[in-house]
Structures are given as C-alpha cells and as structure tokens.
Amino acid sequence: MERRTFLRGAVVSGSAAAFGGTLMHGATHAAPAQPGPSPYGPLGSPDARGIRLPSGFTSRIIARSGQQVGGTSYTWHRAPDGGACFPSGSGWIYVSNSEVNPGGGASAVRFNSSGSVTGAYRILSGTRQNCAGGATPWNTWLSCEEVDRGYVYETDPYGVNAPVRRDAMGRFKHEAAAADPQRRVFYLTEDVGDGCFYRFVPDTWGDLSAGRLQVLRAGSGTSGSFSWANVPDPGGSTATRHQVSGAKRFNGGEGCHYAGGTVWFTTKGDNRVWRLNLAAQTYELAYDDSLVSGTDPLTGVDNITGASSGDLFVAEDGGNMEICVITPDDVVAPFLRVEGQSSSEICGPAFSPDGTRLYFSSQRGTSGSSSGGITYEVSGPFRR
Template sequence: MSRKTLLRTGPLRREAAGPYGPLAPYGGDGLVLPAGFTGRVVARSGRKVAGLTWHAAPDGGACFPDGAGWIYVSNSELPLLGGASALRFAPDGTIADAYRILSGTDLNCAGGATPWHTWLSCELGHRGRVFECDPYGARAARPRLAMGRFRHEAAACDPDRQVVYLTEGEPDGCFYRFVPGDWGDLTEGRLEVLCVSGGWRPVPSPAALLKAARHQVEDARRFDGAEGCHYAGGVCYFTTKGDHGLWAYDAQTSTLERLCGGVRAVTAAPSGDLYVTRDTMGVDVITPDRAIAPFLRLEGHAGAELAGPAFSPDGSRLYFSSRRGPAGEPGDGHTFEVTGPFRP
C-alpha cells in the first residue's frame, strides 16, 4: 500500500516533464524513458520464457514477494483459454521460473492482489467469476462465487475497512464492494453496490440467473464500463473504459471524484505516486501534489493497449504489458520491465 495519497481537492496540474525529467528512446523495444531508467521485454506471447509458453493477450497483473526475489502475475484476456501465468524473479532480477496459476477460464481481464498474497483473477465474460489464485503455484485456484456473477473487470482490497472493491465491464455497470464474513476468507460474505446517494446497499442475489446484479438495486450508481482499480492510502482509484476516466473513491469520506481522462489502468508506487497507462501508448505519473506528467512512451505499438502495471515489492521495478504488441494482435503481447531510480 502507498504511504501517501493524492490531495482530495483541486484539479490535476499538467506538466511537460515529471519528477524524472524529459524522455529519450532506450534500446530497441520501443521504450522511451527518463534518464537513468532502463527497460526490457521479459516475456512475449507464444514464446518460451523459463520453459513456459507465455500467454496471449496479457492484461491485469500484480507483484508478490518471494523471499529475496519476487513474482509478477499476469492475466490472459482470451475467451475460454484465458487464465493467468506467473514469472518468478531471482534477487538479481533474472527469471528463475515461469508457470501457470489458472487455466481454462474465460477472458481474464484485470484483478487484484490481496494482503494475504493471493491473486484475484476476474473473468470479463457473461456471468464471469472471481478466482482466487496462488501466485506461488502451490495451491489450485478457487472460484469465489459470493463475489457475484457478472462481467468482472478488477478487484482492489481495502484492509482498513476489510472489504474488496470490484468493477464491472458493462456500459451501465456498477461499482461494488464485497464484505467477507472473515477478512482473509472470501468464500462467504455480502456483495454491496455504490448508490447515487453515496451509500452502499446489499445486492439481494449476486449470482442470480434471471436478473443481473447491476439491475437489482434501483438507486445503484452507473459507470460506463468500469475497468482497472487500485486501493492506496484510503482511496480506491478506478478507470472507466467508456470515457477512459480516472476516478477516486475516498473510502474515508465516502466521496467520489473524477480526476482526469484518457486512462486505462492504474497502480501506485510506495512513494504515493500513481502510475496510469494512457490511450496514447504511454504511462503517466501523478504525484501527491496533483501534478501529472509523462513517465514513459512505447513507440511502434499503436493501438496495442497498455495493461497490468505493477511495482515490485521494493518499488524499484515497474511491470506492464502491451496487450496486442506491435502487430496489434493478441498473439503478439509483450510484457515489459522498467528499472530505475523511482522515488522512495
């Protein structure tokens, strides 16, 4: 979790150069980075990495500690064959292993990490499910059906209120929170929906066949295709694909604010800075004083969509994927790592 959060009043301030200065091309993979930063492709769809054929359409992702090393988990947004895979990194950054942690599921878009070090992989298909996966590969993934059956996009855990926020990929989708009976156990609990009044109301039948969850509460607030989300410092940030907006739900004051447009996915660094993937094939940084500026660009991947931003546990490396790669096809996905002097 970030130690800081954005200020809660006033507009964002656009700047030409962020805290790391201007950008310049780096290497031959299309990355354009600030001075002092380096980048590499750690996995490509259809190619072997540590003995595993990396999945197509890499999407949402997260990092987990692994002794002195770490693990990056990535979803696959493919119909019927989606699932998720993991890359295990040694302390020196070399890739030590790669393996599947979820298979045979449908359109695994985004998701979210839990404080107890599991990965919530969300199915975007009709009556999609949330699967709780073991990023270390020791335990089989399990569906968490009490979290509802709908077009799940992403999940973000709020350990302060002991709830999990959930987004829905429908043009009239909702913003939910799941209240488990016991924090750390997602098998049972109560699904609630954010309402126009600003409060939360229970969804009567989260897995109903005949009446979708989003239509069961009359006062439910609607969002145009809610997408990625991330909780940090008392705020759940989420994006909407219809208008590519970035929203901030302040869980402490129960207030909602639209911060900016042109955003697809969001994560936070230990510094409190937000990092957002943009429609323009770049990543911007939003600082706690509400300044927004370019952090990187990816050239030669027009229309590919950047997804899955996540920091290594020590905050020194940023991972993300180009979901369709330079060819613009799901089978050409590229997963990147950027290393450098990120702010502490």
C-alpha cells in the first residue's frame, strides 16, 4: 500500500492529492442552484459510445462487466457503482464497487502516466451490495454495504493489504463516506427513507478501528443550525437512526463530498443536494428540483464529486442518464448524457489526480442487467 504521510491530511492544503484533485476554491455556493448555461457549453451529438459531450471532450470504455479489462486477464465485476481515484507513482488507480448481493466487493484498474491500463484486480470479496464509499487521506478506499445492518470495509486500492471491516463506523444501510481532514472526521450517508446523516470521529486520525459514531440533530426545516450527538450503540440491535432523539431525517441519503470546510450530500427520495457549513454549523439546500424555475435538469440525484474549480458533478440514477454540473455561481446544467441506456444509472464519478479525466460507470449498460455494466473515462479541458 502506498501510504503517504497521512498526518499532512490534517490540514486542507494537504488533502488535494489524496482526493483526486477535488479540493475546491472555497465553499461559495449560497442558494439553491437554478438552470442556466453550462460553463462547458451545450452537449454535442452522441459519440460512438452513445455519450453526448461538450466540445473538446472525448470518451472511451475502460471495462465491461463479465469481460476482461483490456490488456489484463482480470474479469470486471457486475453492477459497478461508487468509485474513487488514487495516485500511484506517475499514474493512478480507479476503484469501483460492485452492487450485487451476495458477492459485492470492489475492484481496481491501474493506469500509467499516459492513461494506458496496466493492471486490474480484486481488492474486496465476499461482501454484500457494495454501493458507494469514500477515499481516505491515507489512500485507502472505504467500501460501504447498502444493506440493513451493513458494514464499512477499509480496503487497499494498491492490492497489497487485506481489507478490514470497520465495525466502529456503525451498522446501518451505508451509502457514501467523505473524509474531513481538517476536523479529522468522516461523514456518512444512510440510504433509507427516514435515514440520518452521520459523522465518525476516530480516536486516532489514520486508524478507523475505534471512535465515536455521531448523528446530526436539527429541526424539520430545509435550513437552520445543527449539532452532533453520540449514537449510544453503533452496532446494536436497535437501528442507529432510532437511537437519538431529535436526529434529523433525510429521504434516501446517497452521495457525499467534502471540500474547503463544506460537506455536500444528496438525497434521492426528494431530489435534493444538501450543504453543511461546518464552521457555522448550519445546513441548507444547494439544489432542490421542486424549487427550479422551468424544467429541472437534474433528477434522480445520486453520487457526487467535485473538481478543483469548485464545480460539483452529480450523477443521475434515472432522469436523463446525465452527469450534471453545479457551479459555484449556483448554475445547474448537464455536463454529459448517456444515450440508449434508460434502464441503467450513472455511478462512481471520480477525477484522476491531475483533474483531466473523469471516470464513471453505467451500472447496467444497454442490457438493463447487472451483468451489462460499463465503466467509462471522459477526457478534456475540465475547469481548474
């Protein structure tokens, strides 16, 4: 495992490389985003892979479920879902979960400095319905089980060390995780209709074997102040979301992304993107399709990631099979659209460490089956 000096992750300026270049230029979003012109321009005609992209961008297929990854002997997993990129020498690695049950797990694809695939391999097996997750500042991948009383597994993207189940992070229907190296905590989403939003406070930063699981407490509105309360029994028989009075409910927690003192997370049940100002301890909506003037460009909100420009990229589960961009100026617009795959969903958006390539998967591809997943790369002039 290429464990860098992770104590540097305690400051925001040291976290950009570990998060694939997603350190933003400050949390300037201040109101629910509205439709407007994309900073990348309109979408073009579908390319040979059925992807509509702005001018200057190109796509390629990296892997297909049930087929060997090009140039390797490794067979790519079914139902690719959440993912992240990690630096590896002069190249990088893209990690992808498998949302099947039983089986689950996660796989990795290794790239050299020119972007050519040099290897692919399994990093987690024998788990259940691994949906999303998150990268750590010390270059491990947290793979989360989206099942009742599911676990978080800490895995090695480099394929050296065995995965470790992190019981202290709680047993619930996990979705995504996002690290906050400034406060030395992890934020966690829960994918149920009356789910909660959590943070995990490790006893020792860099070691997830012990710590406190806390739940966000707030009023019933869409904005206000919040606080954290300890979950008394993170692994108990009583659901974590029912253990703390006043815990705020969210309708189907999905993706989660941290940058520059702000954490964003999505709730698919009501097509919202939420924003927490961590210094002020306030929350509000960054996007709500019910508050959009005109046609809403973003529906079925799911996985979320960010670019160094401050742009958020939100993948759709359904909708028009798009990845939409939300700019720091609160404009939301399509960035790409996958044609001919209406029975699928877009998963696992993640940038390469230099910010020039975006990886994502269509979980069920053109077949509409978990055996038809396709993992893509998009290259082009992303804003910095």
